[in-house]
Amino acid sequence: MTDERDLQWDLSRLYTGANDPQWERDLAEAKDLAVNFRHNYRGRVATEQIDAAELARALGAYEALQKKLLKPSLYAQLLFAGDSTVERHKALLARSREISSAVSEETLFFELELLRLSEERFAALLQDREVATCRHFLNQLRAHTPFALNEEVEQVLKRKDLSGREAFVQLFDELSSSLRYLFVMPGEPEPREVTGEALLALLHHPDGGIRERAFAAFLDKHAENGLVLTACFNNILLDHGKEAELRRYPDLMTPTHLASETEPEMVERMMAVTEENFPLAQDYFALKSKLLGLEKMKNTDVYAPIGDSDRKFSFDEAKDLVLTAFETFSPRLADSAQAFFRERRIDVFPRPGKTGGAFCMPMMPGFQPYLLLNFTGNLRDVSTLAHELGHGLHSVLAQDQKLFHYYAPLPMAETASVFGEMLLTRLLLDREQDRTIKIALLCSKLEDIIATTFRQTVLTRFEQKAHRRRGDGLLAAEELCGLWWDENAKLFGTAVDMIPSYRWGWSYISHFIHSRFYCYSYVFGELLVLALYQKYLEEGDSFVLKYLQLLAAGGSRPPGELLAPLGIDLNDPDFWQKGYDFVRGLLDELKELAGVR
Numbered sequence: 001m002t003d004e005r006d007l008q009w010d011l012s013r014l015y016t017g018a019n020d021p022q023w024e025r026d027l028a029e030a031k032d033l034a035v036n037f038r039h040n041y042r043g044r045v046a047t048e049q050i051d052a053a054e055l056a057r058a059l060g061a062y063e064a065l066q067k068k069l070l071k072p073s074l075y076a077q078l079l080f081a082g083d084s085t086v087e088r089h090k091a092l093l094a095r096s097r098e099i100s101s102a103v104s105e106e107t108l109f110f111e112l113e114l115l116r117l118s119e120e121r122f123a124a125l126l127q128d129r130e131v132a133t134c135r136h137f138l139n140q141l142r143a144h145t146p147f148a149l150n151e152e153v154e155q156v157l158k159r160k161d162l163s164g165r166e167a168f169v170q171l172f173d174e175l176s177s178s179l180r181y182l183f184v185m186p187g188e189p190e191p192r193e194v195t196g197e198a199l200l201a202l203l204h205h206p207d208g209g210i211r212e213r214a215f216a217a218f219l220d221k222h223a224e225n226g227l228v229l230t231a232c233f234n235n236i237l238l239d240h241g242k243e244a245e246l247r248r249y250p251d252l253m254t255p256t257h258l259a260s261e262t263e264p265e266m267v268e269r270m271m272a273v274t275e276e277n278f279p280l281a282q283d284y285f286a287l288k289s290k291l292l293g294l295e296k297m298k299n300t301d302v303y304a305p306i307g308d309s310d311r312k313f314s315f316d317e318a319k320d321l322v323l324t325a326f327e328t329f330s331p332r333l334a335d336s337a338q339a340f341f342r343e344r345r346i347d348v349f350p351r352p353g354k355t356g357g358a359f360c361m362p363m364m365p366g367f368q369p370y371l372l373l374n375f376t377g378n379l380r381d382v383s384t385l386a387h388e389l390g391h392g393l394h395s396v397l398a399q400d401q402k403l404f405h406y407y408a409p410l411p412m413a414e415t416a417s418v419f420g421e422m423l424l425t426r427l428l429l430d431r432e433q434d435r436t437i438k439i440a441l442l443c444s445k446l447e448d449i450i451a452t453t454f455r456q457t458v459l460t461r462f463e464q465k466a467h468r469r470r471g472d473g474l475l476a477a478e479e480l481c482g483l484w485w486d487e488n489a490k491l492f493g494t495a496v497d498m499i500p501s502y503r504w505g506w507s508y509i510s511h512f513i514h515s516r517f518y519c520y521s522y523v524f525g526e527l528l529v530l531a532l533y534q535k536y537l538e539e540g541d542s543f544v545l546k547y548l549q550l551l552a553a554g555g556s557r558p559p560g561e562l563l564a565p566l567g568i569d570l571n572d573p574d575f576w577q578k579g580y581d582f583v584r585g586l587l588d589e590l591k592e593l594a595g596v597r
């Protein structure tokens with residue numbers, strides 16, 4: 001048995017504790033470095049006086065000051081996540097945020113000036129070997145050049161955002177988190193006030209009546225607050241439309257493509273192929289209806305548990321399963337995974353004051369990542385361990401990259417994590433003897449895939465239509481409800497009945513408010529992992545090395561270039577379909593097990 005104390009993380013390799021004087025010294029030094037940086041380089045790039053050697057030095061100094069700032073900032077975040085009730089932790093977090101924003105104000109000029117370098121001058125500077133080590137970072141920055149406004153306008157926009165877009169984001173967040181629902185919780189005689197999260201968790205309850213009542217209560221409360229929610233959506237949509245006009249983006253999705261380094265045609269094809277495969281999802285829904293003993297399921301039954309699948313795992317069992325899954329794939333990867341436990345870079349169990357959910361803090365080059373879980377022994381928790389360890393291993397392998405190239409490109413951020421889950425699912429399916437549990441495992445894998453591919457495509461289509469419609473004028477709540485309903489109906493077809501309250505399903509999706517058009521990244525991530533996994537099945541060991549090299553490349557190139565050495569061509573129209581063919585295979589395996597043909 002692992003000692004419980006060994007399953008709390010050890011942050012002492014960063015600082016000796018929350019009162020370590022080095023923490024404040026590091027922050028102060030970061031701020032000094034930023035002031036010097038501004039003094040040394042401000043105006044040098046814009047006036048094109050800078051030569052390659054000086055630019056290389058500037059890039060080095062820029063990276064160094066950011067790393068100096070990151071270490072105390074990340075430490076404060078980890079302390080706070082570990083126990084948010086300690087006043088000192090809150091104070092450190094606030095202090096590091098304050099310095100971070102001061103540093104970013106001092107250094108903002110640098111990226112803006114780089115944007116404005118002439119094409120010829122930029123190309124000449126890139127000839128330098130040192131400068132070229134930052135090539136991808138610079139190229140990504142420069143992709144924004146055609147859409148940049150002059151410095152004063154940029155500053156005005158930033159300031160007006162506070163009372164514009166950001167004010168509506170804030171209002172949406174405050175309203176959403178303030179909502180309370182009067183509800184009779186299962187097994188309780190009287191209604192009481194509960195949170196939205198508690199209601200959404202009931203979508204996994206075995207009783208269909210409870211699932212439906214919970215989701216309807218959740219959505220109806222949103223309808224009651226429809227006036228404010230509709231205003232938030234309208235203003236967020238309008239704000240983006242106006243900014244797109246101002247910057248002359250060729251399309252409303254252009255800034256997302258720039259950030260994700262994705263080609264619009266590629267994304268459109270991916271979504272079109274996904275829509276062509278909606279019948280595959282409907283086929284699954286029909287099978288699940290049968291497994292649940294229903295004539296036809298409702299959309300509140302999609303995540304209903306199958307059979308008696310609430311098996312419990314000890315953490316040692318979970319750890320053993322996940323490490324074995326990585327071991328069969330690559331002993332080297334399993335070794336690096338072991339180090340998380342050996343070096344206590346993982347915090348396993350829930351405790352008062354600790355943040356909920358799970359995450360991987362990737363840290364930075366020179367500092368190994370940390371993982372946080374809230375392990376309670378469910379199958380889900382075992383998958384989460386595989387998921388977060390996958391993220392962690394991605395960061396470990398990318399340790400040799402520069403800070404600018406350390407983090408994976410956005411649409412590939414979930415590659416290693418979902419791949420880790422895939423390895424675990426396969427191991428569990430191969431080892432499991434109990435047919436019911438195997439069925440439950442396959443159902444949950446398929447539901448994950450449906451949620452990350454089909455559903456996210458529906459979300460993106462809704463979002464595209466809402467943004468485009470907003471260009472013609474204010475959207476009434478009823479129109480948003482109608483758009484939402486129609487897009488969802490395409491996915492559910494005749495296989496699933498949507499409950500009437502679901503018309504308001506759009507109004508609680510925070511991605512629409514916080515990270516516009518982000519949802520297609522999930523589709524990309526999932527289909528990519530399915531493709532990588534198939535390659536692994538086909539190529540065996542020769543794939544493993546290429547996969548490790550992919551992770552080690554971090555974010556040093558755009559997705560298309562990172563994937564080329566693995567024989568993946570994102571422009572191949574068949575590429576996305578192969579992912580769905582694999583899902584079809586999983587569904588056939590499930591039908592076989594369930595005795596349904």
Ligand SMILES: [Zn+2]
Nearest residue numbers: 387391414417
């Ligand atoms: Zn993740």
